[in-house]
Amino acid sequence: MNSKISFQDVVKTFPLKGAEFTALDRVSLEVADQEFVTVVGPSGCGKSTLLSMAAGLQDPTCGRVLVDGTPVTGPGPDRGVIFQQYALFPWLTVRQNVEFGLKLAAVPTQERRHRADQAIGLVGLDDFADALPKALSGGMKQRCAIARAYAVDPQVLLMDEPFGALDALTRVQLQDQLLATWSREKRTVLFITHDVDEAVYLASRVVVMAARPGRIHRIIDVDLPYPRTEEIRLSADFRQIRNTVWTAVYHQEHAAPAA
Structure with missing residues (x-):
């Protein structure tokens, strides 16, 4: 895979009440050029922190974040960032x-x-x-x-729950418009969301994260054709993938991360 964004054993810690809080623990992820990847997970799993490091707004405590093979050291015009x-x-x-x-x-x-x-x-x-x-x-x-x-x-769009504050109808309309624009422009998109349906509808891959500490729990391929349509959203294939992602997000085993 020709990686556009690469997270390599990324660890992010913060001081918290005299101790150290691990927001992300050894996260490794490759996002291909022109790929649309969504990241979903429970509250506190480090989704936004991951995106902030790709944007150059935060530095990893350990590990590296690269865009086009170059370490990210700060914001740049090659990455467009869109917040909620x-x-x-x-x-x-x-x-x-x-x-x-x-x-x-x-x-x-x-x-x-x-x-x-x-x-x-x-x-x-x-x-x-x-x-x-x-x-x-x-x-x-x-x-x-x-x-x-x-x-x-920008070569890369980094989107942090951009539709989270919108009503349901407007949200669906903007999802369709975003996909139409992406289909024409073919930027690389890393899209953070807490909405499972949105994660599946937009992406070619859904990254499911686990919390405390934040880490990748599972990566699920979305084997649905583009352009995405209402017919696809209502299909049995969509429901099956959506159920798989839902289970991965909300029914994670509370086990310690692998050594």
């Missing part, structure tokens, strides 16, 4: 929010406008390019955040 909170600037329009990272990178005005409009079109916000965030619904704000990440042309 939209983090839009309320005084900037949709286009200005999307252009923000390009402006910081000193991209010339004309090219900046072109790339921003292209990203806005990808997420279907053409008619709202000049609107302020207060005029947008929650789903539209998240689409704006996704467009901002796409505008800087």
Whole structure:
């Protein structure tokens, strides 16, 4: 497998009440170029910590995180990060929010406008390019955040429960739109979620994590064709994989990690 993201024996510890808390324990994972991988697991299993290290926002205590074979030492334009909170600037329009990272990178005005409009079109916000965030619904704000990440042309998208605060219908609509955009652009996606159905619907592989300490419990292949459709979501094959993932997440044996 041609790895785009590589976690190699990653350990992450934090001080806690005078002791040491192990958030991640010897996590190794390879994510292939252009692959869509979801990570799901119980609360406290270290999902977001794993993504933060790939983003360069946290350093591993031990082990290494690599992108394209190069150790991650901090944030970079090759990785776009999308969080659950939209983090839009309320005084900037949709286009200005999307252009923000390009402006910081000193991209010339004309090219900046072109790339921003292209990203806005990808997420279907053409008619709202000049609107302020207060005029947008929650789903539209998240689409704006996704467009901002796409505008800087990252090779990797790191998404930390980006649809977690949305209502069920909007969430499904954005899942479909994200997959449609991914099918055209073919970025590598690492997507954190607590929703089993979402994990299965989006991914080619689901990584199930166990908590305390955080570690990989099981990796489950999603042998369902793309594009994903409502018919697939309602199929017996989907239900079977979903049940497998559900069992792996919520019925884990409380055993000590392997030595």
